[in-house]
Every structure is written in C-alpha cells, then in structure tokens.
Amino acid sequence: MSRMVGTVSRGLRAPIIRSGDDLVEIVTNSVLEAAADDGFAIRDRDVVAMTEAIVARSQGNYASVDNIADDVKAKLGGQTVGVVFPILSRNRFAICLRGIAKGAKKIVLMLSYPSDEVGNHLVSLDALDERGVDPYKDVLSLEKYRELFGYEKHPFTGVDYVEYYQQLIRESGAEVEVIFANDPRAILGYTKNVLCCDIHTRQRTKRLLKQGGAEKVFGLDEIMTAPVDGSGYNAKYGLLGSNKATEDQVKLFPRECQDLVEAIQKKLLEKTGKHVEVMVYGDGAFKDPVGKIWELADPVVSPAYTAGLEGTPNELKLKYLADNDFADLSGDALKEAIKERIHKKDGDLVGQMVSEGTTPRRLTDLIGSLCDLTSGSGDKGTPIVYIQGYFDNYTTE
Numbered sequence: 001m002s003r004m005v006g007t008v009s010r011g012l013r014a015p016i017i018r019s020g021d022d023l024v025e026i027v028t029n030s031v032l033e034a035a036a037d038d039g040f041a042i043r044d045r046d047v048v049a050m051t052e053a054i055v056a057r058s059q060g061n062y063a064s065v066d067n068i069a070d071d072v073k074a075k076l077g078g079q080t081v082g083v084v085f086p087i088l089s090r091n092r093f094a095i096c097l098r099g100i101a102k103g104a105k106k107i108v109l110m111l112s113y114p115s116d117e118v119g120n121h122l123v124s125l126d127a128l129d130e131r132g133v134d135p136y137k138d139v140l141s142l143e144k145y146r147e148l149f150g151y152e153k154h155p156f157t158g159v160d161y162v163e164y165y166q167q168l169i170r171e172s173g174a175e176v177e178v179i180f181a182n183d184p185r186a187i188l189g190y191t192k193n194v195l196c197c198d199i200h201t202r203q204r205t206k207r208l209l210k211q212g213g214a215e216k217v218f219g220l221d222e223i224m225t226a227p228v229d230g231s232g233y234n235a236k237y238g239l240l241g242s243n244k245a246t247e248d249q250v251k252l253f254p255r256e257c258q259d260l261v262e263a264i265q266k267k268l269l270e271k272t273g274k275h276v277e278v279m280v281y282g283d284g285a286f287k288d289p290v291g292k293i294w295e296l297a298d299p300v301v302s303p304a305y306t307a308g309l310e311g312t313p314n315e316l317k318l319k320y321l322a323d324n325d326f327a328d329l330s331g332d333a334l335k336e337a338i339k340e341r342i343h344k345k346d347g348d349l350v351g352q353m354v355s356e357g358t359t360p361r362r363l364t365d366l367i368g369s370l371c372d373l374t375s376g377s378g379d380k381g382t383p384i385v386y387i388q389g390y391f392d393n394y395t396t397e
Contacts, residue, residue: 068099
C-alpha cells in the first residue's frame with residue numbers, strides 16, 4: 001500500500017541558546033533526540049531548519065543604542081537626518097530609531113501611507129478616498145494628517161505609531177518633525193542627509209534620492225556593517241533584520257552562517273548516514289488577510305541553506321490533470337495514469353499549462369514560511385523545525 005502521509009513539519013524543542021553555544025552539536029543532538037522520542041526515522045532529503053534568532057544569539061551578534069548612534073553620526077553628520085520609510089514596529093524598528101535619533105540633532109521622520117512597506121496601516125484606503133487624499137502625490141504635514149485622520153491606533157497592538165515614534169525621538173534627545181509621503185524625494189525639501197529605512201525597496205529609494213540631489217544617502221543595510229566599540233555587526237545587511245533584545249540593545253541578523261548549515265549537514269550524515277538539507281530561516285513571506293501585514297521584515301527569508309534547497313518547485317497540478325487530460329478516468333486507472341505522467345514529467349515545467357497554479361516561489365521562501373508558521377514567535381520553545389516529505393510527490397511509496 002502507498003504511504004498515506006505526505007509532508008510533516010515538526011517543531012523541535014531545544015535549549016535556550018546563549019552566546020558561544022555550539023549550534024552544530026545542539027541542532028544535531030536535538031534532531032536525534034526528537035527522532036528517538038517521537039519515533040520517526042531520519043530520511044534522505046529531510047529538512048532541518050533553525051530560526052535566525054538562535055544563530056545570531058550563538059554568535060553574540062548584538063548592538064547597543066549607543067553603537068547605532070555612533071555609526072549614524074559618523075556616516076550622516078549628526079545634524080538633521082531624514083528617516084525615510086521605516087516600518088511601524090516596536091520589535092523591529094523602535095530600538096533602532098532610538099539609536100538613530102541619538103546620533104542626530106533633528107530627525108525628519110517621513111512615513112509612507114496608508115501603510116508601511118510590510119502592510120501595517122496608519123489609515124485605511126477608504127479613509128483616503130473619503131477625504132480626497134492622493135497618496136501618490138500628496139505630502140502631508142503632521143498637522144494636516146491629524147486634521148484629516150485624527151489619532152489612529154494599530155488594530156492589533158493598540159499603538160499610535162506616529163505618536164510613539166515622536167516620543168522615542170524626543171526621549172533620545174533629538175528634535176522631531178513628521179511628514180507623510182510616498183515619493184522619497186519629498187524629504188529633500190527638509191534635509192539632504194537621508195537614512196533609508198525600507199527593506200525590499202531600498203535600492204530604488206536610494207537611487208531616486210541620489211538622482212534628486214541628496215548629499216548623503218545610507219540605508220539601514222549600511223549601518224552597523226562593522227563592529228563599533230566591539231559590538232556585533234552584519235557586513236551584508238547592517239541593521240536590516242534586527243530585533244529588539246532589550247530596551248537598549250538589538251539582536252542583529254546572523255552573519256556568515258553558510259559554514260554552519262554545511263557543518264550540520266555533515267554531522268547528521270556522519271551520525272545517520274542520511275543526506276539531510278539544512279537552512280537558517282527568519283520571517284516567512286506571507287500576508288495576513290485581516291491585519292494586512294506581509295510579515296517579511298527580514299531582508300531575506302533564508303540567509304543560508306545547503307545546495308539541495310536551491311531552486312523552485314517543479315510540480316504538476318494534479319487537479320488539472322484529473323479535470324483535463326484524464327477526465328474520462330476514475331479510480332485506480334486515474335491514479336496510475338497520473339503516476340505515470342509524474343514519472344515522465346519534464347525537468348522544467350515553467351510556462352506549461354499543466355503546472356499552472358503551482359506556487360511560483362523559491363524553495364527556501366516556501367520552506368522558510370512553513371518553518372516560521374511551525375515555530376511561531378512566542379513561547380513554543382521550538383526554534384528548530386524538522387520537515388519530512390516535502391520533496392515527495394504522488395508516486396512516492
């Protein structure tokens with residue numbers, strides 16, 4: 001009889017990770033102990049994934065508000081700094097903002113509207129329509145914004161992020177002016193020194209600002225790219241992907257972790273004789289239908305993964321085959337016809353109708369999203385995820 005279970009995703013409990021911990025040993029042992037405890041066998045092409053948080057913690061990859069302030073001041077001059085397109089997040093941006101403000105005399109905070117880049121809304125599209133505001137063209141002062149929209153609070157967090165960010169900046173010793181616009185060049189009427197805080201659109205934002213006459217333009221990916229007074233750093237992503245650790249410190253996105261995933265893969269092969277794929281994952285890439293948040297506040301879903309996770313799915317759409325090519329078949333005849341078609345499928349199905357509707361995303365983004373949903377971000381205590389059957393198909397016995 002064919003195997004009845006397809007993909008299984010398990011959250012594995014692990015010790016609380018501290019700086020200097022050996023993740024190769026911890027992850028390998030966690031997988032082996034979980035397999036023994038839960039009674040599953042390690043198989044070739046299983047996937048073991050660990051959250052970026054435990055990797056960064058094991059690296060001791062932290063930076064303080066003062067570290068951020070020193071770097072911002074050195075790069076942007078310490079006077080008036082335009083802070084463009086930050087996301088609205090106490091966890092992701094608030095501590096960074098404290099450091100940025102501490103490294104300047106004045107912050108001109110430019111917020112995109114009606115929402116930030118990852119979908120946190122300041123106001124609704126309906127409210128814009130009702131008040132005749134065109135977010136593509138209109139630049140709003142704080143006074144105009146309050147007149148039009150009042151004091152809106154985030155539906156899930158209960159925070160008025162405009163007021164919250166203003167307060168953080170003032171508490172950090174800087175003056176603050178808030179404007180609302182979606183063209184980054186609007187900031188140039190206030191200052192020529194700009195820090196771009198968007199994530200996935202940052203290269204376009206920087207380009208437009210430089211073409212528009214900005215004098216100093218940096219992104220969050222260019223702050224904390226090297227140690228400041230012995231701090232952590234990330235040479236590739238800087239402050240992007242950082243999280244609040246304490247009120248005065250952020251945990252940075254993990255750095256140089258390709259060697260780690262390959263070492264874990266090698267260790268598991270030595271222990272089990274099986275070739276398991278390994279990855280580090282951060283935020284998944286999916287959108288919440290109610291809160292409208294796009295989740296992906298990290299610069300990438302996966303900063304490091306083994307070679308077998310490269311690429312995209314190459315899958316046939318079973319319901320398409322059942323409803324079209326084999327519409328006259330049923331039962332065992334239909335099952336065998338579909339299995340035969342899978343065995344004979346092309347190595348590259350891109351553009352073929354028979355693959356229409358299969359998810360056109362990279363494997364690491366799909367698997368990373370599955371891992372993020374499995375492990376959660378709260379108190380489950382499962383920073384390691386073990387996935388089986390992801391690369392199975394209907395013919396797998």
